[in-house]
Amino acid sequence: MTAMEEEGAPPSLDVSQRTDGRSASQLRPLQCSRGLLARAHGSATWSQESTTVMAAVYGPKPAAMRKENAERAVVEIIWRAKNGLPGSYEKEAEVVVRRSLEFIILTALHPNTAISVILQVISDDGSLLACAINAACAALVDAGIPLNGLLTAVGCGVTHDGQVFLDPTKLEEQKSKAFVCLVFPSRPLSAVSGLPADVDGEPFEHGILTSVTHGAMEVDEYFTCVENGRAATAKIAEFSRNSIERSQKRVSGAV
């Protein structure tokens, strides 16, 4: 890479000595709270240590005339950055989140309605898009919107010397060559062996739903990111599942 020879060499990042002591494939501690907002139909806060996003879901509610669709619900995302006016980053994030969520929301069950998801960035310490998608999924579950599955999102970075690491912090993102946000479907529980079925010989949860890359990386580096991401989503999905079960234990009439 010619950039290495220039005077202002890019800051180096040593994956074996991350500032918080994590290994390359270690995620930050996860936290998820559901049902925090009194007015929203569903809400959730998802934290990956210092990166926190709060998602609120309203819907299904009647849609504005010009936006309504007679065959399915319209999904609307509003991304609120921590400060500043909304700009192109927010617009792009809204489109990415909307397309990811439209994959899991069963919009055909509620025609002529709108489902709004509002994402408020509370603090940003890297892997923001992944955190937001995880929060949005948890909020949709809290609102009882019919879904055909759950999502898990994870961030992955590549250093200038080609090392791949998971869940970058803000500083690590700035120092890396490129970083990517990967979204995979969550593997559901199944009472029937053989379901969900493999797709082209690969397990169902290995499918890439969304991939947003910042910066340029080599093709094999990208595939290493995908592999590491797949391994990580199993842990995130397990965490999400435990969080759901704990939230249901408190429901009245629980057996």
Added chain:
Amino acid sequence: MEDGEVAPAGVGPSGVSPFVSKVLAPGDVVLDLNSANKVLRVGSGLRQDGDSILATKVGRLRFQKQSNKYWVEGSQKRYIPNVEDTVVGIMVDRRSEMFILDIGGPAFGSLPILAFEGATRRNIPNLQVGAAVYARVVNAHRDSDPELSCTDASGKSAGFGPLKGGYIFECSTGLARGLLNKPTPPVLEVLGKSLSFEIAVGLNGRVWVNAPKVTTTITVSNAIQNSEFLSPAQQHIMVKKLLEEL
């Protein structure tokens, strides 16, 4: 109405799903239709995808042997109308042939003016905007607005109709269902022993409370809202504390 019979864990002899009474998340595969030997009824929170039944919501899977029906019992703030639900609606508009009620769902419900016991063209019930009505959902298709009725299937009023006076508060659909359980939930039993009041519980997450004294109304409303996540023993203690302060 919805007494979930707990089937034994593990696949039963009749091919019952092993997930009954377990917490499900969206996408969980509940049952393979090929292994079920009878016609199954699939209730709310589940959908059919090819040969399998999948969950669409978070909640506990319930199964009723008599009707061979599966459904997922979860609790939400938002109400989605289902046929045969009893709901508390608030009137928002009057059209020539029907009353428009807000039942808390994605669309307003329509209540025909003749859907009351003994109603004829000459004596139409006089409901004003803002009136509370206890009604039954007759039709709830996803492509149209829900239709309501203030009579049961045979035309009798059966407790449906306008609710005069009283106070309405909102709660989750899970709490509303719990209040309609048999046997009577402890919170209502203990309150009923010391206070005189009447309530109408709507499965749309609305509860109407009416009592001769305002303090009774407030106590009953607070007790019901507090009881959502309490065990029966805790409910007893909570209600006794509230009654002492009266």
